[in-house]
Amino acid sequence: MSDSEICSLTGLEISQGLNSGKFSSEEVTLAFISRIKAVDDKVHAFLSYDEEDMVNQAKGSDQRRASGQLLGSLDGVPVCLKDVISAKGQPLTAASKILENYRSPYDATVTVKLKEAGAVVGGRLNLDEFAMGSSTENSAYGPTRNPWDLERVPGGSSGGSSAAIAARETPLTLGSDTGGSIRQPASLCGVVGMKPTYGRVSRYGLAAFASSLDQIGPFSQTVEDTALLLETISGHDPLDSTSYPAPVPKFSDSLKTNIEPCRLGLPKEFFGSGMDPEVRKAIEDVIQWYESQGYEMLEISLPTTELSIPVYYVIATAEASSNLARYDGIRYTLRSEHSQNAIDVYAKSRGEGFGEEVKRRCILGAYGLSSGYYDAYYLRAQKTRTLIRNDFDKAFEQVDAILTPTSPTPAFKFGEKSEDPISMYLSDIYTISTNLAGLPGISVPCGFSENGLPIGMQLIGQAFEEEKLLGIANAYDRELQFGRKQPNL
Amino acid sequence: MEYEAVIGLEVHVQLDTKSKMFTRVSTGFGKPPNTLTNPVVLGLPGALPVMNQEAIEKSIKVGLLLNCNIAEICKWDRKNYFYPDMPKNYQISQFDQPICEGGEVEIEMPGKSPSEIGEHRMVKLTRIHLEEDVGKLTHYESDSLVDYNRAGCPLLEIVSEPDLFSPEEVFAYLNSLRNSLVSAEISDCDMEKGQLRCDANISIRPVGSTELGTKVELKNLNTISGVKNGVEYEIRRQTKALNEGVTIIQETRRWNPEQKYTTPMRTKEMAHDYRYFPDPDLMPVKIDPDWVERVREELPEKPFDKQRRYMEEMNLPYSSTSALCVDRPLCEFFEQTAALAKDPQKAANWVVNDLLRELGQAENEENDRATLSNCPLSPEMLAELINLIEDGKVSNNVAIELFPEMFTSGKSAKKLVEEKGLEMKSDGGEIEALCSQAIADDPDAAEKFRGGKEGAINALKGSVMKATRGQANPKVVDEVLRRLLSQ
Amino acid sequence: MSEESSMDIDYVANLARIELTSQEKEKFQGQLGDVLKYFEKLQEVDVEGVEPTAHAFPRFNVWDKDLAIDGFSAEEALLNAPKSRNQQIVVPKVVEE
Ligand SMILES: [Mg+2]
């Protein structure tokens, strides 16, 4: 099988190919490494990858296979990580200058789970610095480009994780989603991306942006792959006090039986102005398809939608201002050469080490918590967050899942929004409330615009009902398979 | 004008747990620098905190010892400020929902003499909250070094009301607090090891006035004497200022133990803006009443209650009880001895005088704390010794000679008495022979006695005792002599 | 609210311990002003008697038993230290705070 054929395969197909002896894990891994070497100059999805380490892991998998001691269904399949997820001995830059030379002395819980499943845990994927952004333009190491149009952004913050799948540089990746950072780039790159229920996947080892909103989740070409990767990384973790002790179904098995057509909600607030007509058209086709399958559509209302962005930015920046205080030039981050005293070390190391958006958000967050403003900003935002959750609770009394576009527009051009924070913040309007409510959401490719840019739909499910959500998403994805389409690079 | 001081204390106490407050790496003292660390202690990217249940239980215990209200629900907040000893640049603490509120500390002021009980009083507490400790900074000429071994250890902050009115009361407060916490095995409270640290809020006001003056927070009071001297100095400074018409500004000052004065650190204007907010990484704590009751049942007797019991029920003298009640193991040793000995007061005397003396000497020799746990003398052995005296089997002097050997060798009194043949002689025949001999040797003493000079008999007794190397039973000797002399 | 729409950027930047260039200050002053204006719609929400959401799925007493485990070696602890001596992190001289 040729390298390019191998690289176009899904994680599941690679696993099957390994089982049937079509190829070895080493061949697969080398195929993807040569693909990275061929296309990543253009795409720049990777910040780094440890070729030797990946090949050694692959050889290890092949030996296990030879001796009939396979670890799990991902044994021998490459998985790459957003550069905010710790892997022992590997860099973790969070796309920030301040962590340029940092090497992690420990594995994140998801990294442990992947290694225990036999996966070849490889390269480090680009992002907006500390996951703050929606375009991956905020990377200190240069932006990632959208494989469908190199003049456009891949979305963000997990732009490297989505672009790497679209460019077929790896079959599976992990990203993190705080306000849409998995779903929006998945949508803009034409791949599947899922944010699990808050607490479903351990955050231990994920460099925190906003602790009460962050979740790690999978990217892939298909919903089937996403189910496979999700079941591997899910589960309660005693090292994360916010991880939830809920049983983890074998999602990939559940998908083998079709789910009964059910009722989908269409929030009227989402379908108002600001939605690109081509996106609207694509979603209308999706609605028709589901109806043709016997699904029932119901208009619902999420009145607090317009509040979700201010609530999100008050809470996320406040938590971030505190979470990022540890990057101070003292213990493990770059220390400014120009610092005379301890105060200098902080202000200068952070001033020189952080990019613009990170500085902006840390300052905004510190302001929202500062004396005299806490009640008006942080506390008020937390109370409004309760109202947002209540809206979803009401909605889910009527419907099984909520169907929306993932992003109001397809991929936009570099620089188009980077100078106007608010317009950038608005590109997360459809995804943000899901994080505030802690609910699972998945973005599934659902077509292309006139000029060939991918469009994605979002399905939002009830807490810890990923099984049902994946079933609904897979019913569509299995038929239409937009994620299998490849950009020509 | 006459001024009085009003003082409130913030005492930080390290809880004695095996692992740290929010991660399971072990606590400890004197380990190689930065080896009691892990991703959580160092605040590495991605590290997350997990509560230590034992630290919370110990905090409830302290709350009950000090008659606080134990919160039904308490939560964790982040206190944000930058300092090199604090890995995350925020401290996980408790802001508006502390684990304990209210409470009181019983203090005793010095009595007129060491043998007289002093005045007792309850000092009010504001709150007690649980938090994580910071690392240790060592300052050098041109830079400072940080060791994070101490960072993340469970730390209890006990905040008093402005309810102390003199350096002596501050001293009494700290001693009482330390005795309660040590005896309840909450902490060793060793100030030299930083296990107990103290900040003082000090203001002064005209005697008789009821509202508080401008308060100054005093830091770096690292030893008990440091606290006393620092507070004394600060009261003098403020009094002098007011008398000279200088207004006192609200500020934080630092006690310099070497030069023995306080210097300004921070004015109110420069005060930190800590940006407290609930820590999203941690879930709140719910303390149900049965848990509190379970802890209450295991609560040890408070030192002052024990002291009252010894005085009232066992009518021990105050001086012995005050020596006993600062040391819980010593009290247990005493109570076990007293239970077996025929005379509890004598038991107290032996423990307070002889046992403490021997422990003290052993301590100097090995120059590390000789504890009851590793000393070979048992309460049973001491009780046996006391009872031998009561039964007239050994003389008091002999017992005092034997004690040190019992303490070091662990040999029982009976055994030593036999080995050395120190049993008291009460055998009539032998003593009668010695008495006749004594009378024969000293006829004029005998004459004087017969002539009515009562005291003369003592010379005769003396020679009998000498002949028996002090082992003749004095009662028997007295009877026999009188009988022989009356013939 | 409106006077909140402009923040004391020097005060907050110092709180956050971030040194800003004069250009950054100017730029942020404007941008953050707009953002705060945008946030003002929060002030109209009626949150009377509404409980704040601190956690999406709150639970109580998520803790461990007090069992000690081994930590880093000094080498691991100082792996990424910009400057160290005697197995400790070196920082510019600190004045007691
Ligand atoms: Mg304090």
Ligand SMILES: [Zn+2]
């Ligand atoms: Zn404190």
